[in-house]
Amino acid sequence: MDGEFGYLTGMLVAKGRINEKNSDYYISIESSDSSMDSIISRIFILCNMPYKVIERKRLSSGKVHTSKLFIVRGKLYVEKLKSYEVSTGRREWNVPSRAYISRDFRIGFLQAMFDFTGNIRYRLKGRQKCRSIRISSINSKGIESVKKLIEMEGIKSYIYKNGKTNILEIDGKNNVSIFVKKIGFTHRQKNELVKTILDPVKFDKLISQGSRQISI
Numbered sequence: 001m002d003g004e005f006g007y008l009t010g011m012l013v014a015k016g017r018i019n020e021k022n023s024d025y026y027i028s029i030e031s032s033d034s035s036m037d038s039i040i041s042r043i044f045i046l047c048n049m050p051y052k053v054i055e056r057k058r059l060s061s062g063k064v065h066t067s068k069l070f071i072v073r074g075k076l077y078v079e080k081l082k083s084y085e086v087s088t089g090r091r092e093w094n095v096p097s098r099a100y101i102s103r104d105f106r107i108g109f110l111q112a113m114f115d116f117t118g119n120i121r122y123r124l125k126g127r128q129k130c131r132s133i134r135i136s137s138i139n140s141k142g143i144e145s146v147k148k149l150i151e152m153e154g155i156k157s158y159i160y161k162n163g164k165t166n167i168l169e170i171d172g173k174n175n176v177s178i179f180v181k182k183i184g185f186t187h188r189q190k191n192e193l194v195k196t197i198l199d200p201v202k203f204d205k206l207i208s209q210g211s212r213q214i215s216i
Contacts, residue, residue, distance in 0.1 A: 002098075002102045003108040004043060004047050005047060005084065005098075005105065006099065006102070006104065006108025006109040007043050009084055009109055009112075010109035010110065010112025010113045011043065012027065012086070012088050013093045013094070013095075013113065013142075014112060014113050014115075014117045015031070015117070016028060016029035016088055017088050017089075019078070020075075020078050025073065025074055025077070025078040026071055026073045027049070027078060027081060028069060028070065028072070029069075029070050030056070030067050031068050031070065032065065032066070032068075033187075035188050036116070039115070039187075044070065044072060049077050051070050052070075052071050053069070054069040055068055056068070056069055084097075084098050085098075090138060090139065091138060091139050093137075093142050094141070095109070095146065096109070099149055100148075100149075107153075110146070110153075111183055111185070113146060114133065114135060114183065114185060115185055115186055115187040116187075117135050117137075118133055118185070119133070119136075120132075120190055120193050120194055121133075122203065124207055129173070130171075131171075131172065131203075132170060132172070133169070133179060134167055134169045135167075135168050136165050137166055138164050138165055138166065143166040143168050146168060147159060150183070153178070153179075155178050157171070176194065180194055180198065
């Protein structure tokens with residue numbers, strides 16, 4: 001179960017919330033990506049956390065945007081997650097200490113982080129094929145902790161700032177290949193794209209179609 005709870009804490013750190021204020025105990029994550037809905041459901045089931053789904057609709061720029069809110073209520077479930085010493089919030093999120101001890105937990109946590117917040121980029125720079133995977137956050141301490149985790153898997157990365165945002169980038173075919181082998185994506189589109197850009201022939205085909213850069 002270490003891998004499943006690693007993934008659970010990773011997806012909550014990336015996009016979710018753990019609440020215990022005013023004795024209102026709940027865990028929630030909102031998804032506007034239908035390809036991730038089944039993964040969220042599966043993780044809650046595997047972690048024995050009964051959940052409800054609320055469909056939401058928002059009007060933005062004249063278009064209706066739908067999303068699903070997955071919510072688990074109960075003090076027992078919140079305390080279970082808090083036992084991993086995990087916090088959520090754009091500025092407050094952290095890497096649970098369990099990720100440094102258990103490899104299964106670490107892989108699950110990193111998979112979720114990159115599934116929910118990772119961007120895949122590819123482009124030509126002169127004649128050089130450039131490939132990279134990135135995540136970003138305003139939480140500099142959190143990003144540094146993620147860097148340490150992927151270094152434990154032998155993956156090199158670097159961090160740079162864009163305004164107040166800290167960006168962690170895994171750059172180059174070798175490092176991206178190691179990431180795919182040791183961590184990988186469960187997000188179907190990201191998994192397909194990263195494998196495509198690692199194939200020299202398929203990479204060239206993408207470029208010939210006029211694609212220069214893409215992120216998911």
